[in-house]
Amino acid sequence: MSAVWHAARAAVRRRRIQTVVIGLVVFASTVAIVVALGLLEAASAPFDRAFAQQRGAHVVASFDRAGVSDAQLAATARRPGVEAAAGPFEQAVITLPDAGAAADKGPADKGSDDKGSADKGSEPPAGPRTVTGPLTVVGRADPGGPVDRVRLLAGRWATRPGEIVLHALGAERDVGTVISVPGGPELTVVGWASSLSRSAQGWVSPDQIAALHPTATQMLYRFTGSSSTTDGRIEKALGSATADLPASPLASQSYLGIKRDVGRAAAAYVPFLLAFGVLGLVVAVLIVANVVSGAVIAGLRHIGVLKTLGFTPNQVVSVYLVMVLVPGAVGCVTGTLLGGVAAQPLLKSVFMGIGTQDLAVGISPWVYGVTLLGMPVLVVLAALVPALRAHRLSAARAISAGSAPRAGRGRRVQRALAGTRLPRPVSLGLGLPFARPGRTALTLAAVVLGVTTVTLATGLSSTMAAYGEAVQRVGYVHTVVYVGKPRFGEPAPKQGDVETEALLRSLPGTVHVTADAWIDVKLAGYTENVSCQFFRGDSDTLGDTVAKGRWLEGPGEVVAPPAFLKKRGLDVGDRVTFMLGGEKASATIVGESMDGMPDLLRSNWETLTAFAPDREANQYEIRLAPGTDVAAYNASVRAADPGLNPVALPETNRDAVIIIGSASALTVLLATVAALGVFNTVLLNTRERRRDLGTLKSLGMTPRQVSVMVVTSMAALGAVGGLLGIPAGIGAYGLIMPAMTDAAGVSLPAFMTDVWRAPVLALLALTGIVIAALGALVPARSAARLTIAKVLHNE
Numbered sequence: 001m002s003a004v005w006h007a008a009r010a011a012v013r014r015r016r017i018q019t020v021v022i023g024l025v026v027f028a029s030t031v032a033i034v035v036a037l038g039l040l041e042a043a044s045a046p047f048d049r050a051f052a053q054q055r056g057a058h059v060v061a062s063f064d065r066a067g068v069s070d071a072q073l074a075a076t077a078r079r080p081g082v083e084a085a086a087g088p089f090e091q092a093v094i095t096l097p098d099a100g101a102a103a104d105k106g107p108a109d110k111g112s113d114d115k116g117s118a119d120k121g122s123e124p125p126a127g128p129r130t131v132t133g134p135l136t137v138v139g140r141a142d143p144g145g146p147v148d149r150v151r152l153l154a155g156r157w158a159t160r161p162g163e164i165v166l167h168a169l170g171a172e173r174d175v176g177t178v179i180s181v182p183g184g185p186e187l188t189v190v191g192w193a194s195s196l197s198r199s200a201q202g203w204v205s206p207d208q209i210a211a212l213h214p215t216a217t218q219m220l221y222r223f224t225g226s227s228s229t230t231d232g233r234i235e236k237a238l239g240s241a242t243a244d245l246p247a248s249p250l251a252s253q254s255y256l257g258i259k260r261d262v263g264r265a266a267a268a269y270v271p272f273l274l275a276f277g278v279l280g281l282v283v284a285v286l287i288v289a290n291v292v293s294g295a296v297i298a299g300l301r302h303i304g305v306l307k308t309l310g311f312t313p314n315q316v317v318s319v320y321l322v323m324v325l326v327p328g329a330v331g332c333v334t335g336t337l338l339g340g341v342a343a344q345p346l347l348k349s350v351f352m353g354i355g356t357q358d359l360a361v362g363i364s365p366w367v368y369g370v371t372l373l374g375m376p377v378l379v380v381l382a383a384l385v386p387a388l389r390a391h392r393l394s395a396a397r398a399i400s401a402g403s404a405p406r407a408g409r410g411r412r413v414q415r416a417l418a419g420t421r422l423p424r425p426v427s428l429g430l431g432l433p434f435a436r437p438g439r440t441a442l443t444l445a446a447v448v449l450g451v452t453t454v455t456l457a458t459g460l461s462s463t464m465a466a467y468g469e470a471v472q473r474v475g476y477v478h479t480v481v482y483v484g485k486p487r488f489g490e491p492a493p494k495q496g497d498v499e500t501e502a503l504l505r506s507l508p509g510t511v512h513v514t515a516d517a518w519i520d521v522k523l524a525g526y527t528e529n530v531s532c533q534f535f536r537g538d539s540d541t542l543g544d545t546v547a548k549g550r551w552l553e554g555p556g557e558v559v560a561p562p563a564f565l566k567k568r569g570l571d572v573g574d575r576v577t578f579m580l581g582g583e584k585a586s587a588t589i590v591g592e593s594m595d596g597m598p599d600l601l602r603s604n605w606e607t608l609t610a611f612a613p614d615r616e617a618n619q620y621e622i623r624l625a626p627g628t629d630v631a632a633y634n635a636s637v638r639a640a641d642p643g644l645n646p647v648a649l650p651e652t653n654r655d656a657v658i659i660i661g662s663a664s665a666l667t668v669l670l671a672t673v674a675a676l677g678v679f680n681t682v683l684l685n686t687r688e689r690r691r692d693l694g695t696l697k698s699l700g701m702t703p704r705q706v707s708v709m710v711v712t713s714m715a716a717l718g719a720v721g722g723l724l725g726i727p728a729g730i731g732a733y734g735l736i737m738p739a740m741t742d743a744a745g746v747s748l749p750a751f752m753t754d755v756w757r758a759p760v761l762a763l764l765a766l767t768g769i770v771i772a773a774l775g776a777l778v779p780a781r782s783a784a785r786l787t788i789a790k791v792l793h794n795e
Helices: 002-014 016-043 046-053 070-078 206-212 231-241 255-298 300-308 313-352 365-391 395-403 411-418 424-435 437-472 497-506 562-568 605-611 630-640 654-688 690-698 703-744 758-784 788-794
Strands: 059-064 082-096 133-139 151-155 163-167 178-180 186-194 202-204 216-223 251-254 479-483 510-523 529-537 546-549 557-560 575-580 583-593 600-604 619-624 644-648
Touching: 002 016, 002 313, 016 255, 016 313, 016 365, 016 654, 046 255, 059 231, 070 082, 070 216, 082 206, 133 206, 202 206, 216 231, 231 251, 251 255, 255 365, 255 437, 255 654, 255 703, 300 313, 313 365, 424 437, 424 703, 437 654, 437 703, 437 758, 479 630, 497 510, 497 619, 510 605, 529 605, 557 562, 562 583, 575 605, 583 605, 600 605, 619 630, 630 644, 654 703, 654 758, 690 703, 703 758
Parallel strands: 133 202, 163 186, 529 600, 557 583
Antiparallel strands: 059 216, 059 251, 082 133, 082 216, 151 186, 163 202, 178 186, 479 619, 479 644, 510 529, 510 575, 510 619, 546 583, 557 600, 575 583
């Protein structure tokens, strides 16, 4: 083994360029594999995985403190079918008044029938979100335990009186804020946390909860086996666990409802993650196999020399396995480390877009283990096949075979091309790929997958950019003015609804004003409430996108999202009946909107006045004149009426930004790996054809012509790869985009998915050429600088 090690180490030192290339390609491919496996893992049941990690509660149950004692509740943890339980925890409901201008007055505001416009994808400006409304607060000593391990996202846990930890809904991180509880103590926010079980909206220490006047006791349950798989089984398991109690739960919340809500958003990302994950794995494997096997084939002459020196066939094979494993192992280890670092922000950004902090999962240890073990195995297998072929060659034949590709390979093609009117460097370059058909096929496959990735990313980005603009209504609505809610400590408007609208219309810069009333109503035939947004004023200027049917034109009409229609088995043309406080009104569904809200309807003011004539608007959507400063306009609104709170509507949609950014990053990564494969192929080809290059130079070929010849050989592969990769990318887009929209309950109009125009396809056709040319450029310049004397010296 000593001779094998010395020979392999010498080969590694002598073939520095080849060693660096192998290490670099394995490194880049390992990064791609770690990211790809991370994406595939994250796309596989993200809620279930995060729920298991947090030991989430299958049921969150609340009991009347006067009817059930803590000892009786603690005893339910030992009931048959209960796997684990946490509690009892004292529970109170408090109202936190607004400490300033609210940054978010959308459907998240609890304790009110009034709603905002956050469903349209609008997001508040950066900064802490104002916490208002009734909040469920639990007295809990620590965030751990056998059930519902709360994730602390910022700050620390509340351990003494005067402290509170709040549930984070978005980007809140302001620790140290002091909030006042009406009729209770002042509480300092010492941390932000997240519970996938949604067991509470705030946590205080057990010593503090008494001052908040708790009226209920909370228990958290996990059930055994299949008892938690359906709503019916969970209800039965809870009934069994609480059968001996003197009173039934006041309320209970099953995790399946949360899973359905979160899963609908998460599922939209799954097809996208799976596609890029699979593409990344295939590209990385192809490139590593191509590079390593090519390195062994290029060393056939060296193999012959080793055999003449007395190395046995097995020792020769061992030399080459060690020679490629050394840089391969270094590239694998460093690539695994960097891949883990690179994947973390990508996964975090993707799952933060789902709307819950708890799904910002990281890379599991098995991903690192599989990569660290699998990549060296792949390197060995890629080297073993050509090495075993060389194992059977005699020394003389190995030396002869290693000088250049066997005579006759590609010669017929080159002779045919020589008869054309193409410039000689171009005709010679076009014939080079035929000399090594196996190597060319692997390189072409990598280029095809690279072009497929670029095409898919282009389609996704174009669609998501159009979707983001439509959701944010860019150019149609610039600011939303919310009406203050006195019960949350906010000042009320100085005047009534109609007068407020007139005031807004009179302000400089106002072009259109639409008054909105958000109301929870019931639909005849259905038990749950739905949110309905009623418009008055310039609703036809809002820029809302209708995927099917038309927008509102008169009284008695509604527009519904596809998720709403699918959930209730309705379609455009069907009728629904509103019910509120004993009053009823019917309306016809005239259009299907684009968004994915499953419990939302939009209608006009005439429909509202038919059953609730006294309702007033709780927000106003404003379109400003071109060039109007939004911040200055909002300041003028506040100055005119402190009871109005304007919030600028952002022009970017978070989901669109996440998908476009992630797709772009993954595309750059995979295209880089494909270009490295081309780089390696050109490097091996020029190394093998040094004698031919010296001969051509001796016959008068200039360095520029040599570069043209080498780059042309790969550009031709790039052109073919583009022609094959574009249809593959379009096909992948045709599978992935409908899967994403269907999972998210979104219906996209045709103009958003009609992205394959002639200019786009023409640019995409150049993608393969660009990838191939970039990969070939450096070794082509190296071949151009090769001198005749150096070739003869090596011979």
